[in-house]
Each structure stands twice: as C-alpha cells, then as structure tokens.
Amino acid sequence: MIESIGNTAPGWITGLMDTLGAPGAGVAIAAENLFPPLPSEVILPLAGFASARGSMHLASALAWTTLGSVSGALALYGVGALLGHERTVAIASKLPLVRVSDIEKTEHWFRRHGTKAVFFGRMIPLSRSLISIPAGIERMPIPVFLALTTLGSLVWNTIFVLAGYLLGDNWEEVTGYMDVYSKVALAATALAVAVFVVARVSRCGPGARRRG
Template identity: 85%
Template sequence: MIESIGSTAPGWITALMDTLGAPGAGVAIAAENLFPPLPSEVILPLAGFAAGRGSLHLASALAWTTLGSVAGALALYGVGALLGRDRTVAIASKLPLVKVADIEKTERWFRRHGTKAVFFGRMIPLFRSFVSIPAGIERMPVPVFLTLTTLGSLIWNTVFVLAGYLLGEKWEEVTGYVEVYSKVVLAAVALAVAVFVAARVSRTGPGTRRRE
C-alpha cells in the first residue's frame, strides 16, 4: 500500500494514490495546479517512489501526472478567457502604482514571447499555474497552449517522478532542492517588484510633478 511507504506525505495524497493508483496522482497534480501551495515536490517524487516499489507503473505515473497538469492548466486558461482583457485592465488599473500603459506593455511582451512563457513557465515554481491565466486572457490558440503545456509539464514531471523512483527511500530529499530553487525564484520576483515600485515612486514623486 502506498500509504505505508509515504507516511510523511500529506494524508490526502497517499489516500488518493492508495485508492486510485496512478489516476490518484493525476488528480493530486491537477489540484496542485489550481491551488499552488499544494506540494508538487511531494506528489511527484512520491509517485516515483511508489513506482519503484511496484505500487504504480512508472509509465502510468508519468502519463497521469502529466494529464493532471494539463487539466489543471486548462482550467486556469478558462479562467483567463472568461476574465478577458477588459476586466483584467479594469482590475489591474485600480492597483497602486499600476498604469494601463504597464498592462499594455505586458500584453505586447506576452504576444511576442507567450509561447516561451507557457513552455518554460511550466518548470518554474509559482508561475507553473499562473502562466495559464494570461494565456487565456490573450486567447492563445488552444492547440498551441495544450502542446506547450503538455511538453513543459512532461519535462517537469519526469524529472521529479524519476528522482523519486531512483532515490527510493530517500525520495524526500527532492523537496530540499526544490525549496532552494523556489526561494531563488521568489527572491528574483521580489527584487523585480521592488525595482518596479522604486522606479514608479521616483517617477511620481513631488519633484517629478513640479517638472511636469
């Protein structure tokens, strides 16, 4: 039973895999895409570990976790498509220090680099889920979105499932490496936000207004 080999994983994850097998891992990953705080760095290596112990088939674990990733991403794409550009602009323009011009620049950037953003975004913590929303807002062709999401997700999932498969009893060591990677990404995002805010405040300061 998977529950006996994943005693330190959240109970609902082991229960899903124990009850449904590889499809349970897919359901867990779909949920992780919709709710990013859920631990993909636990779900995927645990699925690989289970495959190494014979509780799951390795190919099935890879297929179902990738299917779950795509299903979750497609749901978020739908959220972006329903939200639409007008609502997005209306909401974002009300945020402090955000201008419509900033949104338009982001739109232009996504039109030029959206395919790369979706593909590589599937391999970056936090952005793995959220990159699907602008793709929906910009109405990226669904076949293109699905192809890029599937390929990016397959690479990400394969790395972590195989890590759990090869590490065996030490599968939990994967989480330590992911935490470092996630902290680096979050630090870079925080720095970028700080630079943006500082630049915007300096442009809108009292001296700027007098010159205008």
C-alpha cells in the first residue's frame, strides 16, 4: 500500500493514490494547482516511487499528473476570463500603491511574452498556479494555452516523477532539493515585490507631491 511508504506525505494524498492509483495522483496535482501551498514536491516523487513499486504504471503516473496540472490550470484560466479586464482594472484601482498604468503595463508585457510566461511559469513555484489567471484575463486562445500548459507541465512533472522512480526508497530526498529551489524562487519574487513597493512609495512621497 502507498500509505505505508509515504511517510512525509499528507494522509489524504497517500489515501488518494492508494484508492485510485494514478488518477488519484492526478486529482492531488489538480488540487495543488488550485491551492499552491499543497506540496507538489511530495506528490510527484511519491507517484514515481509508487510506480517503481508497481502500484501504478509510470506512463499512467505521468499522464494523470499532467492531466491534473492542465485541469487545475484551466480552472484558474476560467477565473481570469470571468474576472476580465474591466473588473481587474476596477479592483487594481482600489489597491494601495497600484495604479491602472501598472495593470496596463503588465497587460502589454503579457501580450508580448505571454506564451513564454505560461510555458516556463509551469516550472516556478506559485507562478505555476497564478500564471493561468492573467492568461484568462487576456483571453489567450484556449488551444494555445492548453498546448503550452501541457508541455510545461509534462516537463516539470516528468522530472520529479522520474526522480522518485529512480531514487526508490530515497525518493524523499527530492523534497529537500525542491525546498531549496522553492525558497530561492519565492525569495526572488518577494524581492521584486519589495523593490516595486519601495519605488512606488518613494514616487508617492511628500517630495514627489511637491514636485508634482
């Protein structure tokens, strides 16, 4: 049983895989896309290890986890599409330190680089989920979105599923490396946000108003 080998995995994850096999891994990854704090760095290597133990076929693990990634991303694309440009601007205009011009610049950037952002975003913590929302807001053609998301997810999932498969009983080592990568990526994101806030506060400070 998978439950007996997933020592660091939350019980519901091992329960899904134990009950449903590869489709359970897909459901877990779909949930991870919708709720980013869930541990894909545990789900994917565990699915690989389960494949090595014969609990599921390796090809099925790859197919179902990728399907789960695409399903979760498509749901968030729908959120962005429902939100739309007008609501996004209306919400942004009420946020502190955010200007409508910031949204316009972001939209312009996404129109130019959206395909790369969706593909490579599937390999960056947090962005893996959030990148689907601007894609929906900008109404990226669904066939393009699905193709990029499938390819990016397949690359990411394959790396970690195969790592779990090849490491065998040491599959949990993957989580250590992934934890370092996640911390670096999130620190870089936090730094970018901090730079934006400092720059915006300095522009909106008393000195800036006197010059205006």
